[in-house]
Amino acid sequence: MTTTTPGVSGTSRQTSPQQPTAPGQDPAPDTEAAPPEMSGLTRRLATLDRLVELGEGRVDQELMDDAAALLGRAGDRLRLSGDHTIVALAGGTGSGKSSLFNAVCGLELSPTGLRRPMTSSAHACVWGLDGAGPLLDWLEIEKRHRYARASALDQTDGAEGAGSLQGLILLDLPDHDSVRSEQVAEVDRYVGVADLLIWVLDPQKYADFAVHRRYLEPLAGHDGISLIVLNQVDRLAPEEIDECVKDLRRLLEAEGLRAPRILTSSAKSGAGIEDFRDVIADTVAARRARTRRLIADMDRLIQRFEGAFGSVEPPTAVDDKRAAALVEALVDAAGISAVAEAMESAYALRALDYVGWPLARLVARLRSDPLRRMRLGELRDELRAAFTTPVNAQQAHVDNALQDVTEDVVRDLPPSWRRSVREAGRSHAEALPETLGAALRAVVPSFNQVPGWWWAVRIWQYLLLVVAAISVVWLGAIAAFAGLKLAHAPTRLLGEAGVAPYAALVLVCVLGLGLLTALAARNTIALTSVKHSERMEQQMREGVASAARELVIAPVEQELAVYARFRDQAGHAIRDVAP
Structure with a gap:
């Protein structure tokens, strides 16, 4: 994992690599979820486990496989660090997600440009190394694409302060519209495990059918762990920004997102970057995104069981x-x-x-x-x-x-x-x-x-x-x-x-x-x-x-x-x- 710190002049310098936390090391104590949320997650896990046990070999096998996979993923995520929040930046080519990634990190860590694809593999920037190693291994982030952010600007006397990103694992994903199928599969995998999903859209392609049908529409019900960022607003006049936001909100609500959170930003001009960073900081500080993501996934999957049983009270014995x-x-x-x-x-x-x-x-x-x-x-x-x-x-x-x-x-x-x-x-x-x-x-x-x-x-x-x-x-x-x-x-x-x-x-x-x-x-x-x-x-x-x-x-x-x-x-x- 490469540790980078901003220099006095604002340029970056690279220090010797630090070893990540070894797989199998005990993670830090989990303080992420408030007791009611964790209780709700525990109840859902127990219910889904019983449904899988009772329905195995009897209910649609695809549903059983998805339920078993979710139980496995939830178990893995809960065993790993609860002090870290996985935030994924997803978007299409030219949407500026890598620029936002670099803006949050304060360093040029992810390549930017219009070449397709620009981000070929997921990059990760970590604030707080303790317990992050096993989580990055689980995410399968290549070691050469792991960065540790350890600047005095991000911490206050070694403790978490207002606006601190301590505990953040920020991912810059490959383009979801990449021409390479393996990169699209990688995006799908990270979208399925991230605690907070940030979809970066640009004014020209914010209504792109591919991103809405493939990702945003299936994630209806995940409003609490989804954030929509309309980037590159420097290309628009102020009144055009409002019109784009209204139209985007209309599309999202029509697709099932009841209360979509939409921010506007421009990595070029810096507009909205501080607000964007504050939203991430608040999410990390609350340490509830992991539990909310798992609860949302389980709620969505549990609803698929509705067609697996009838409305009539079943007989209990042969007459x-x-x-x-x-x-x-x-x-x-x-x-x-x-x-x-x-x-x-x-x-x-x-x-x-x-x-x-x-x-x-x-x-x-x-x-x-x-x-x-x-x-x-x-x-x-x-x-x-x-x-x-x-x-x-x-x-x-x-x-x-x-x-x-x-x-x-x-x-x-x-x-x-x-x-x-x-x-x-x-x-x-x-x-x-x-x-x-x-x-x-x-x-x-x-x-x-x-x-x-x-x-x-x-x-x-x-x-x-x-x-x-x-x-x-x-x-x-x-x-x-x-x-x-x-x-x-x-x-x-x-x-x-x-x-x-x-x-x-x-x-x-x-x-x-x-x-x-x-x-x-x-x-x-x-x-x-x-x-x-x-x-x-x-x-x-x-x-x-x-x-x-x-x-x-x-x-x-x-x-x-x-x-x-x-x-x-x-x-x-x-x-x-x-x-």
């Missing part, structure tokens, strides 16, 4: 009708009714294998009924597939159900939020079949499970069968001993023919009791199999409803909650910044 329709669609897609019917048939067939009359089962085996074996095999294969693999849900059916569940809740939402809510409803679509299969497997009992009463009936049937067998043997013994006289009977129960009716009665009773037991068991099975399948179906439905709640409805309601918070934050922020 019961839509939730029930989703569950029914998933139940149908998972084939739960078919599984329940298969469970009922399998339950009945397996139960008959246990509680049926053994003689009837023996006859059935002797008859070798292929349809029964095939039906039982199909049922077992079907159930085994349902219990051990993901549900083969009909994807089209599932897709329709996932779309239908969000239709009512997104009706009054902006397009971007409609998309995000629908995407939330489909966020677990791939995991849904496996989850439904797990819900079914958790409910359906194992094939090896056998109710206790089946075993009791089976044992009872076999006991009856044993008694029947004994009765048959008894009758055979009576026939052999009493009828055929094959041998002497060991007991009267085997040797007397009169006992045969009793043995036959026992056999008939046992067979009848067995058949009655089988009939009663069959009726019981018919009732219990229906209840069993209904219970299984209800439990499977509850599992599907739980999966639908967890994987579909909950994400949709969470997204609606995010939108509600975003809408509330954005609405309050826009009302706060409304003029």
Whole structure:
């Protein structure tokens, strides 16, 4: 950084370079903003940060990028010196901004002339070096274009006095109408970060469409940190100056600047230079330009969020009708009714294998009924597939159900939020079949499970069968001993023919009791199999409803909650910044 001081004769001399404050050095304490302004800036920063967090991936990406960039720039600027105010002189070729720059500095630091472009890179003159180094590095001012102003004329006993420029970083920007695109981009960058913008216009081109449309019109709302200087008024008669100022004010007000500040000056004659310097000195002394610039930028950006939310109060939950329709669609897609019917048939067939009359089962085996074996095999294969693999849900059916569940809740939402809510409803679509299969497997009992009463009936049937067998043997013994006289009977129960009716009665009773037991068991099975399948179906439905709640409805309601918070934050922020 080159330190320059005016000599006694008014010419300049150059001393040895001084090192700027190193990047990373702690900046001087920030005394720029009055507490109310800093409080307003802090509130806006917090609000904008929440809007970016809530709107990321949901709101227009360009708006999100601009908001994130502004937050980053604000954070950088607030971490750097608050004792310095960045004032940028901007203007077109021949407007005389470099002459004004030199007039304020008191030295010929920036080249002047009509050659296009004259100022090829930004020049900076600094009053007060402490803490300025990191700020100049952030501004990316080339070291050969940095100047330190340390004259006794600018300070009073080392302290800031009336009209002091201590803490000023004055920038002379390249011409905004330069033929070189990189210089125009440099102007755009500095216009976006300067604490105070001074637009230098000349009487001939003060209504230039380029500067008004490209810079002044977009900066509407930045009245507090903008100053318009009509330079080179030495070329005009006094009455022409007033006419130019009135016309310029009319243009600026039409472009949205509510109370534009306009000064007139002439670097050639010196007219208005002292007033111009006093305005800069007052701005630097107040140390509020940085905060006001950031507040103006945030207010302008926050207003762009107005189109990102709707005026209708959003729903907070999926209504019961839509939730029930989703569950029914998933139940149908998972084939739960078919599984329940298969469970009922399998339950009945397996139960008959246990509680049926053994003689009837023996006859059935002797008859070798292929349809029964095939039906039982199909049922077992079907159930085994349902219990051990993901549900083969009909994807089209599932897709329709996932779309239908969000239709009512997104009706009054902006397009971007409609998309995000629908995407939330489909966020677990791939995991849904496996989850439904797990819900079914958790409910359906194992094939090896056998109710206790089946075993009791089976044992009872076999006991009856044993008694029947004994009765048959008894009758055979009576026939052999009493009828055929094959041998002497060991007991009267085997040797007397009169006992045969009793043995036959026992056999008939046992067979009848067995058949009655089988009939009663069959009726019981018919009732219990229906209840069993209904219970299984209800439990499977509850599992599907739980999966639908967890994987579909909950994400949709969470997204609606995010939108509600975003809408509330954005609405309050826009009302706060409304003029």
